[in-house]
Amino acid sequence: MNHNERSRDEIYLKLKEEIGGFQNRYILLERLLAAVERLNSAMPAYLQSPEGRAAFHEAMTKLIAEEFISPVGSKPHTAQGLHLKYRINKRREKKDNELAAQIIRSIEPPAAVDYYLKNTRDFLHDREIIAIISAFLRRENKDPMTVNERAYELFGDEKFFKGAGKNRSRGETVLKRLGLTFSSMGCEETVEPFFSFQRKDFHELLARNVYIVENKDTFWSFKRNIMDCSSSFKIDMLVYGEGKKIISSFKFMDEYDLDPQTDVFFYFGDLDPEGINIYCELTDAYPEYRLLPFREGYEAVLEIGLQKGTVKTPREQMISSENIDRFGQLFVYPIAVKVKELLQGGLYIPQEALSATAIKERFWKDKKDD
Secondary structure, three states, rough: OHHHHHHHHHHHHHHHHHHOOOOOOOOEEEHHHHHHHHHOOHHHHHHHOOOHHHHHHHHHHHHHHHOOEEOOOOOOOOOOOOOEEEEEEEHHHHHHHHHHHHHHOOOOOOOOOHHHHOOHHHHHHHHHHHHHHHHHHHHHOOOEHHHHHHHHHHOOOOOOOOOOOHHHHHHHHHHOOOOOHHHHHOOOOOOOOOOOOEEOOHOOOOOOEEEEOOHHHHHHHHHHHOOOOOOOOOOOEEEOOHHHHHHHHHHHHHHOOOOOOOOOOEEEEOOHHHHHHHHHHHHHHHHOOOOOOOOOHHHHHHHHHHHOEEEOOOOOOOOOHHHHHHHOOOOHHHHHHHHHHHHHOOOEOOOHHOHHHHHHHHHHHHHOOO
């Protein structure tokens, strides 16, 4: 929260406090200004600035919209459009107290009431959903289900908790507002499987090399020209990353009894912002795994791409300098510099630069070595 936002919130709360503690039916703008000025020594000068006048006006407008106060008189009397006198709406205060009590009664622990006490309009909008969730929390029998199964059971829409679009993600929003998780609802997200190949002796090996390939064409070229052939490096398991999907589907690795301590994971994707962001997000999401870039593959893509001529990234892709540095430092200095120049120049090289022919030339073992 920046300084202006913090000052605006402080002004709003101070005005609300002053109005709530004032016993008369009407309150003057002069009194409200004086109350805010007493917040701190810098406030009087701040209220004279354009930012301060705007913050005070916004706080007053919000109190009027919430019906805590009502302006007296047909026209404003200040340059900022404020009246000199306001009526304090005690009935509104009583109504709010009644609504607060209703919120507390409606929400079943372990759900939290804090958000809705501060955002009563959202409560009025969400209360039917809250009633269903609270009724579930009171149930004794909560057999575990998947997220979609629970959503269908409670709301008749299997995508109500996890779906595309505003209406089909509303359930998850309400859960967050209540401080609940899917676990609180006795359900769990299912892991999306990925497509992969394993060597026949995969489960007998003490340490395995797992290669995750971002794009479909390169995945099949690796299967046919490395995994199924005599190559200079061994792939014990080959996974089709399918772009960003791997960030969620990587959890499926648990089904293969892989050991984060002994098994090594190599990621290979496009030399572009999205491909590098995927690698960084993957390492952040699963820090317990030994996840490295497939350096030889990236170096080959870089060499081939620079020889052929790089092209502009076809669509707007964002990457932080931090991710560029994180990725680059995993390579030797000359390669790191070239990768950084490529990305900062808005250029990219697709993974497909390493074609089946290039794979054979670079990674097939000479028959004399067998």
